[in-house]
Amino acid sequence: MTSDSFDAFKATQRQVWKSFAPLAQATTPSAARLVHFAGVRPGQKVLDVGCGTGVVAITARRAGAVVTGVDLTPALLAVAKENATIAGLDDVVWKEGDVESLPFADGEFDMVLSQFAHIFAPRPEVAVKEMLRVLKRGGVLAFHTWPPELLFGRVFALISRYMPPAPDPKPAPPGQWGDPTIVLQRLGTAVRDVTFDRGSQLTPALSPQHYRHQLEQSGGPMVRLLQTLKDDPARLAQFRHEYDGIVSEYFDRNLVRQDFLETRAIKV
Numbered sequence: 001m002t003s004d005s006f007d008a009f010k011a012t013q014r015q016v017w018k019s020f021a022p023l024a025q026a027t028t029p030s031a032a033r034l035v036h037f038a039g040v041r042p043g044q045k046v047l048d049v050g051c052g053t054g055v056v057a058i059t060a061r062r063a064g065a066v067v068t069g070v071d072l073t074p075a076l077l078a079v080a081k082e083n084a085t086i087a088g089l090d091d092v093v094w095k096e097g098d099v100e101s102l103p104f105a106d107g108e109f110d111m112v113l114s115q116f117a118h119i120f121a122p123r124p125e126v127a128v129k130e131m132l133r134v135l136k137r138g139g140v141l142a143f144h145t146w147p148p149e150l151l152f153g154r155v156f157a158l159i160s161r162y163m164p165p166a167p168d169p170k171p172a173p174p175g176q177w178g179d180p181t182i183v184l185q186r187l188g189t190a191v192r193d194v195t196f197d198r199g200s201q202l203t204p205a206l207s208p209q210h211y212r213h214q215l216e217q218s219g220g221p222m223v224r225l226l227q228t229l230k231d232d233p234a235r236l237a238q239f240r241h242e243y244d245g246i247v248s249e250y251f252d253r254n255l256v257r258q259d260f261l262e263t264r265a266i267k268v
Contacts (some may be wrong), residue, residue, distance in 0.1 A: 005168070005169060006123070013073070017076065017220040018075035019223060020073075020219070021218070022218045023218045024053040030199060030201045031115055033144075034056055034262070035059045037264060038113055040064075040113075043065070045108065045109045045110045046066065046110065046111045047109045047111070048060065048070070049113065049114040050099060050114055051094070051117070052079075052080065053080050053083055054069055054084060054092070058087055061084075061087075062089070068094075069095070070096070074096055080094055100122075100123060100126040100130060102130045104134045105134070107136040109139060110139050112135045113143065114144075115143065115144045116260070121172075122170075124177070125186065128190075137268065139266070139267050140264060141187075141267060151246065152260075154246050155247075156173060156174055157175060159225050159239075162235065164228065178260070178261045191266060191268060196262065197262040197264075202258070204255060205251070205256050206254060208244045
């Protein structure tokens, strides 16, 4: 296997995710839920993988942890730094880095967290190995992911149908990370005491179409799809029709309900 295809894939990821910041507000309550679910305590060394705009990292820091955030996209790290400054926190460490090659020593952290981020790494087995490598024995790995049968999992599948086939080797579908059976397989014998739970994220929207418009501006996979379909208006219109139909099932009283899977495990 060569890395060329994945290097190109990651370069695209950097570009399509750099506009994510407007969506971060919706993930702020679930960031607090992840920090609570993981059991972050004062003084612990915590790594937020795929930290984006810093909502998990800053929440963990405000809970008293010693926090590092790492992300593939420099533009999001700049927003994370600004958010930390607004919160009066000047001691969070922000680093550009890839979950498949984390720039940290073995066993450096007491806890590794990821909110809907590591799922976009093309090779889950590499991402898992790296997250566990930088975690000390007895440390906690905790993350949020999107179940394949619910809103975002269905949207991921829809987007993949409208995208041209990826070159080999193909990135793993992000929705697989929302299946507890697959999560258990990927974590394997490297962890113990795996715990699952469910949470819900509510995003205000005036209509399913308003929600789609927001995702088209700032949601990485949607941004990429729009770039792909910009010269095929008929196909783009068909995608939007199908997308709005899915979102309508989760839309009620100007809120879009996005249920997610929570996973917590201890490194052996």
